[in-house]
Amino acid sequence: MPEGHTIHRLADDHAERFAGRTVELSSPQGRFADGAKLLDGEVMVGAEAHGKHLFLEFPGERWIHVHLGLAGIFRFGAFADGVDEPGPIEGVVRLRMVGDRVWSDLRGPNQCRIVTRTEKDAVHARLGPDPLRADADPAEAWARITKSTKPIAELLMDQKVLAGVGNVYRAEALFRAGLDPHQPGRTVTRATWDDIWDDLVELMAEGVRVNRIDTVRPEHTPEAMGREPRKDDHGGEVYVYRRTGMPCLICDTEVRIEELAGRNLFWCPTCQPKTAA
Structure with missing residues (x-):
């Protein structure tokens, strides 16, 4: 979709x-x-x-x-x-x-x-707030996230919480934030949420401009790392989405996959460590 x-x-x-x-x-x-x-x-x-x-x-x-x-x-x-x-x-x-x-x-x-x-x-x-709309209020999404015990990865895909974010942006935003996707929403700090929101605003606006999803920082592009460009029908350069079993671009740990709420979840267990309960 x-x-x-x-x-x-x-x-x-x-x-x-x-x-x-x-x-x-x-x-x-x-x-x-x-x-x-x-x-x-x-x-x-x-x-x-x-x-x-x-x-x-x-x-x-x-x-x-x-x-x-x-x-x-x-x-x-x-x-x-x-x-x-x-x-x-x-x-x-x-x-x-x-x-x-x-x-x-x-x-x-x-x-x-x-x-x-x-x-x-x-x-x-x-619908929840849309990072690409000028009238969006991230506090509306935060109010739902902070009251929920569901994993943050599930909440980011809930269109009642946050509108427009799909599987690619979900996985990539959590990786860029260094956040364990399984962490319950109510344990995510407001500062972390604000960083994720700001990141989504920037990433998704760039997606509109170039008509594809690119999420890697300049130092992790194929040119900067001397690696082959990504080959996938998704098209953009990403950290974890559809990179199951491949080495993380930052730490070389194998990227993992599991099913969460009926969708595939991709993450790096080293760059996105579990948070102490």
Whole structure:
């Protein structure tokens, strides 16, 4: 499932291409036909993201609310020179948006629906603060973390606690903080939480900028260490994510993996030592 930086990047991409312009909407698949018909020919006002939720705004306080889920994907394109129509439909397209010689296709989302202000507000209300939003308050996440006995690694993946953080940012932020992922939330200090939050703000903003997740510090890049670049469909340079059995880039201890709350957890037992009870 895409992490929050991807959704914010999609919001920026849609705003750049369509905001302030009249758009044509259709649903080649048919599952969003009524919604597309309702907003077809309207001006797209803007786009925003909260965690893994994307909102495309239209007049009259109406939004297309998209959650990509595990299989959802957007594809963008532009009209070819001398051609007055968008590219061909590829695959099962839930929503096609056509603007001024540009278009986007949405395939396979978990959710694509029109919502009102009240419905949109309800989505925001059930989500924790998003490190990429200017209105985010890290104290809201801290209030939930400090009351919980759940492992901090589980809490960071709970979208009610913190919105937008997925498995990669979870593993990498905890490694960079030197924090045992199994440590109960209520035993994490406020100073440590503030450091994790600030780190996520910086890392995820960089993720939006370069459109991938890179978490290693300058001294641990392939160029600095004289090592081969990471080869993985994730694409970025990381410390522990999907590096099971490989030596830690800092201490050479084998990176470990276990299942926690249904997701794979990666960590280094040396760089992230257990805390005394």
